[in-house]
Amino acid sequence: MWRSVFLRPAVVNGIHPLWKTRSLFTMQLKTKEFQSLFTEGLKGIAELFEKHRFELRIAGGAVRDLLNGKQPQDVDFATTATPEEMKNMFQVAGIRMINNKGEQHGTITARLHEQNFEVTTLRVDVVTDGRHAEVEFTTDWEKDAERRDLTINSMFLGLDGTLYDYFNGFEDLQNRKMRFVGSAAERIQEDYLRILRYFRFYGRIAEEPGDHEPETLEVIKENSKGLAAISGERIWMELKKTLIGNHAAHLVSLMYDLDVAQYIGLPVNGSLEELKRVWKNAQHRNPKPMTILSALFRGPDDVNKLDLRLKISREEKNLGLFLVKHRRDLRKADNEADSLKPFRDYIIDSREPDVQSRICELLKYQGEEQLLAEMEKWSIPRFPVSGHDLRKMGITSGKEIGAILQTLRDLWKKSGYQMDKDELLKDIKNL
Template structure:
């Protein structure tokens, strides 16, 4: 059941305007499944001390979409000090006090951790961080959030509190900033990438952006240069494996954002679009899609300096850029998997099979990808110990003999057993 309440709202210098507060009752099984002993105990404690407690942000969005959220954040009218006194009096342990200066207290109730954050209002922003003050006004807290679909609250009785038509946007598959897109972006420039990421999660078809939103992004894109690479990479790698990834990466280039987020300014967008079509149905890793933009390994190095990706992610990108043209199926050999199997055997690296699978996704080799996924890396049956038993003691000779036997083993399609291989050693 819906209820609408009209109330005045203030947003900085924007003046007064009327916004509708929509409420409804949610009774889904996904919502009911959240009520563990821990959450029930937490709810009873806040009710006893007469503080409001609601589910906030992304968890509300997921529940309204029929999904059980992986993480649930809570908002409250209680200040951090009030929460600490309340938890201490109830004998509840608090952990990870790093979030306290931002208003977040993490309490452990019935072996579950609950992050509860005091309602806040921004008082000073520099495009990267915000100085906040605590408030008891739910609407003011909603106003400081980025997107309408992330600005809703859900009471523990199932009541939805929606100040900016977030539920309507979710139903209509729209992604909009709360209030002025320009203002929201200038408060935190990372919201540009968050907008694009959520666009991929929510919108059904690419290319359905509001022109004023794209204008606001284009006008403020250089602000991303001041955002840390780690924060950018968190958003970027989620975006490139979501829906419409090719369209969103193309938008990044159309909006002239690439130079600020570690991507090559003249990235190969057409190659990226082709690779995305090849790989999208096979759960590619983020770097598999992004590698298509790089024209040489040096561009991967520049990206790493900006984004500080993991060693595994960087080596995958370098591998794909180097091998995407060199390592491919043979047109003459009926065993088209052989070049890839040989590469894996020769590399002797733990993650070589995983890298080659990503290469096959990149190349669009669906059949070979299925074959390689089923293939078990064979174990070379001969060791240096076997050669020493045959009287070969020189380390150099052992090394060269093992390599000769590996070549013979490879030609046998890895079928030859130890004794047969050892028979090739000349006395």
């Protein structure tokens, strides 16, 4: 028979531990980040649920962020009220409801005082197939916590500041440990995407690479094939967040070691050493996910295969193709006084949209920190001569106009884009 074990640790960062049992740990949170959540909108929603005697708690990632002393970007709520009960409450109170496509999964979104509140009924999974789950509603908070993926994501926070932690999530968060709720195999087999969520949150929470539990990695390897049935869009959403998080190079290497890479569109012979080099150079420069991932690609075919599997955006695909093509041939010129000149000339000559942004990503890839700083501040100059200017001088042949404009453009580039219209037109006589 299990007995409650009472702990009295010290108050840390506005967190007041209360008590702990084998199955539930609670404490009081009184930080400024938590207090700042209480807008007029949230107060109104909270009063409504209290009036109708339904419990309402903050759930998921917002709880984790608050415990880490961070201001959450999004706050989700969980409740004992069913979707139908919530709709009745909101309708009677005259509160607008929006985007209720998630109602079948228990989610109602209410809008009050120009603020959206996404509230989901507590649920238990009845049937899962590794991609989707059929759920039933419940009023049991522990049952809802049990169906979540990682311990650090399974906590709830009452609006009075009380933390409800059924699976040692707070302890794991303090120790920067990544663990699945209950059985790792069961959680993963409920939704194989949780393999990638493990990597993503490891990059967000863990302090050091390689601090994994061997048993967890073994379960991931045994279940990696399940990712083959997960949609590319869902995989890409998780992979992108991993690529711009901490330990990205280590985590991608781990994906190869655990046989995950082949099921999510990564090239079979990806260049891991290049990835490590690029990530080391770019990690603090706010790179785009594709900038890091492109280091794996050995050619454009790898980009195209990734697109077929993950359905990446056209912009992301074009960036990948650009980096693969130009990471070697477009580099700073060591014999030029202006090391940025090749990149500026490429921008001036290019008709590609947003080419300056792509050049910045290329400089991050190459580790050219100083050139990147200069490029980010550079305003693209406008070539001062047009075909109309040449026609005013009596030059009417379209072919001749094109050739002269190109020659003048080359002179303008050699001048460092300093020659003005008059200076350039004077040179026509010498052409």
